[in-house]
Amino acid sequence: MVGYSKIISATVNINPLSQPHPLSLRTKNSHSLLFRRQCKVLRRDSICTGTTTVYTDDDIHSLLQILPHDVRNKLLCDSKRAQLLEVTLDLGRPPQACYYGDSGRRDIRKTEVLMEELEYAQNAIGEFGGDNRAGIAGTLHRISAIRNKNGDVIGLTCRVGRAFGEQIDMVRDLLEYGKSILFLGRPGVGKTTVMRAISRVLSDELLKRVVIVDTSNEIGGDGDIPHPAIGSARRLQVPGPSTQHHVMIEAVENHMPEVIIVDEISTKAEVRACRTIAQRGVMLIGSAHGKRLQNIMKNPALSDLIGGLEAVIVSDKEARIRNSKKSILERKAAPTFPFLIEMRERDYWVAHRTDRSVDELLNGKKPLVEVRRRDKQFKVVIERWKPQD
Structure with missing residues (x-):
């Protein structure tokens, strides 16, 4: 088992990675492939980061x-x-x-x-x-x-709403596993922008049947015709935030999606809808407000997204082995989202294997995570098997 002190850095480019992805749900002989893609744009402005110019649909x-x-x-x-x-x-x-x-x-x-x-x-x-x-x-x-x-x-x-052409390379490899991903971050950190880029890649490049549940038209833009930034993904508009969970279930029952994308999951009804969708074998890409995985664990409305918590009583012997009290918290089910990404900043993300990280945190340990960030040349650098700070 890899120790906490070992950190492997990888710079994202157009070549396949030579090592299996540490967060992968596949066998250890699998390889991930990361690509850098440029988004189709209608009108171009540029945002300069270091020495690199990123073009955006503005x-x-x-x-x-x-x-x-x-x-x-x-x-x-x-x-x-x-x-x-x-x-x-x-x-x-x-x-x-x-x-x-x-x-x-x-x-x-x-x-x-x-x-x-x-x-x-x-x-x-x-x-x-x-x-x-x-x-x-x-x-x-x-x-x-x-x-x-x-x-x-x-x-x-x-x-100002923009479609960033380079945002997808921070997460492209995880999309190829076909497992649900939850993005966590404060308002304004770029969660909706990522949802938009992912919908385009999944629908146009990975050829998935993608349906966006679009509350307030934030992902696909206003009007009856969705913005080109979402690619060929289909969009279901939501009349109001209180009906978002109904539209999520409608998307599964009526439109045969392989992927459902939903922004700002915030209520118990929406969490139940997410679990229902996941149980039907549909990939979910979602987002929620919060800074860390611990925020979701402590949130009664959202904790079922990461498997939910329950209090259990252990024997005296088990309590001594665990060095804990007899009443402890454990994860009660498999997470709705196998991957969770903390968007600390726009160019600094922390990726979790949700089940492992939750179990480690409940046992009082620091989970091993994957740090994804951009360097001064705007290339993605991945630091693997790093203890969460």
Whole structure:
């Protein structure tokens, strides 16, 4: 058995790896193949990371059209436009912009946002859904509203949606095993972007029947025609977050998918739907909010995703062997998601074999994980059999 201190690093390129994947569910003679793919784009902007330029599907002009004209013109001339993450318009405050890599927000102008400017944006956007979100047809952008107690819109968060062409190489090898994967991360770390890239690779390159359960049209974009970034995957729109679990079951029963992709699993009903889908042999790609695997273990609504926990009573002899109390927690079932990936940052991920990591944590040990990150040349480096920090 490989010790905790041993770390194997691998740089991702177009050549097959010479060693079996440590997280693999296949036999030890299997080999994984990692590819770097470039996403099809309609309009190109670039994000520079180190010495490498990553092209993205942006169409930011559609989003800027809803903004006040002076804000729009300033952002169009901004040298950091390709790193723009979101624009916020709050009544009585200057409009602000947030960029990738920046810790805070910066004022776009000194004058405050007027109600007339918010009304102009609302007229350009159209109706908001029950979750106070709206989109722009044919794009991946998302606009969220803040309302006062009377229901009037007094603030807007305009999020730039992009399809990153290089995001998939962080996880391409795991997709080929055909096992379900859960992505875990804080808001804004890029979970939805990964869902989008995975749907394209599974449907177009691995030729799977993929169905996306798309709440608020975040994965496939607004409008009846899905955005090209999801490839040939089919998309089921969800009327509201409260009905997401119903649409998940509908996807399995009506459309014969091999893969179902669902973003932001958050309720017990959605967790039960995930378990039902997994029991029918369908591959699941899902995401949930949280920083670490331990957050899911401690969350009563989500813990069944990793097998669920139950209290058991052990004998005195077993307690002495374990050096534990007689009442302990154990995993009660196989995980719905055999793989779990903690997205610590956009370019720093920690991959778990879920069952092994949960058992190790319950026994008070540090699980062996796989760290996936990008170096300064934007290449993926894999550190294997590393104890979780």
